[in-house]
Amino acid sequence: MGVLSVTGIGTELLDQPDADPVVVAESLRNIARANRWFGGAAAVRYGLARMLEPMQRGSTLSLLDLGTGTGRILEVLAGRYERGLGLDVNQSMLAYARSKLKTAGLNHAEVRHGDIYNVALPDGAADAVVIHQVLHYAHSPAAAIDEASRVLAPGGRLLIVDFAAHEREELRATDAHIRLGFDDETMAAWFKAAGISVEQVEHLEGGELTVTLWLGAKAGVRQRQRRAA
Numbered sequence: 679m680g681v682l683s684v685t686g687i688g689t690e691l692l693d694q695p696d697a698d699p700v701v702v703a704e705s706l707r708n709i710a711r712a713n714r715w716f717g718g719a720a721a722v723r724y725g726l727a728r729m730l731e732p733m734q735r736g737s738t739l740s741l742l743d744l745g746t747g748t749g750r751i752l753e754v755l756a757g758r759y760e761r762g763l764g765l766d767v768n769q770s771m772l773a774y775a776r777s778k779l780k781t782a783g784l785n786h787a788e789v790r791h792g793d794i795y796n797v798a799l800p801d802g803a804a805d806a807v808v809i810h811q812v813l814h815y816a817h818s819p820a821a822a823i824d825e826a827s828r829v830l831a832p833g834g835r836l837l838i839v840d841f842a843a844h845e846r847e848e849l850r851a852t853d854a855h856i857r858l859g860f861d862d863e864t865m866a867a868w869f870k871a872a873g874i875s876v877e878q879v880e881h882l883e884g885g886e887l888t889v890t891l892w893l894g895a896k897a898g899v900r901q902r903q904r905r906a907a
């Protein structure tokens with residue numbers, strides 16, 4: 679079967695003894711497709727790590743991963759936050775993510791059921807929010823970005839990773855994509871409307887689809903940095 683030739687992020691799914699085979703098969707299919715489109719997971723790992731660096735300097739970091747799926751981003755970034763929380767509407771994915779985080783000994787990360795449009799956290803609860811490969815499934819990305827901004831602390835960072843605008847119409851039918859990627863201008867307008875200024879944009883080319891990382895900062899000064907100063 680094709681899934682056995684998968685490489686990169688996600689091959690660890692194969693090693694989980696108690697994983698739901700249906701969830702694993704679906705995840706592996708997604709990962710195989712994603713690796714093809716991304717031109718390799720290593721570039722995404724590298725891009726994520728580098729763009730999160732400015733958030734870490736001199737302070738603790740609570741990271742919120744919206745649409746966490748199998749908790750892959752919490753795992754990839756585990757060394758870069760002190761407290762991690764992943765939210766997702768898919769209970770099977772969450773069950774799998776829980777088992778994976780436990781097996782990996784990542785006690786500083788947890789996952790919960792939650793909707794990206796209505797996050798059950800108070801205003802300003804997170805130092806950083808990541809939305810990784812979720813918004814192309816979203817009916818209202820702007821509303822999701824607004825909600826991400828609400829839960830971000832002043833000075834906190836929002837990192838969105840998704841496809842750059844493309845014309846692969848067939849992905850609507852084959853992969854339930856609602857949006858065919860995003861152009862930088864549209865994303866910048868949504869950031870601005872949510873009170874977030876764009877700090878850095880990076881395009882990772884080389885796959886069938888280009889992946890873009892948009893990093894923004896919410897207006898204000900982070901409390902922890904001020905106290906530490």
Ligand SMILES: C[S@@+](CC[C@H](N)C(=O)[O-])C[C@H]1O[C@@H](n2cnc3c(N)ncnc32)[C@H](O)[C@@H]1O
Pocket residue numbers: 708744745746747748749750751765766767768771792793794795809810811812815
């Ligand atoms: C392609 S997966 C990406 C998972 C993860 N971010 C990653 O990159 O490995 C998209 C995820 O978004 C979740 N999702 C979609 N709409 C959502 C919503 N309204 N609230 C929370 N999660 C949502 C799906 O359940 C799915 O797990």
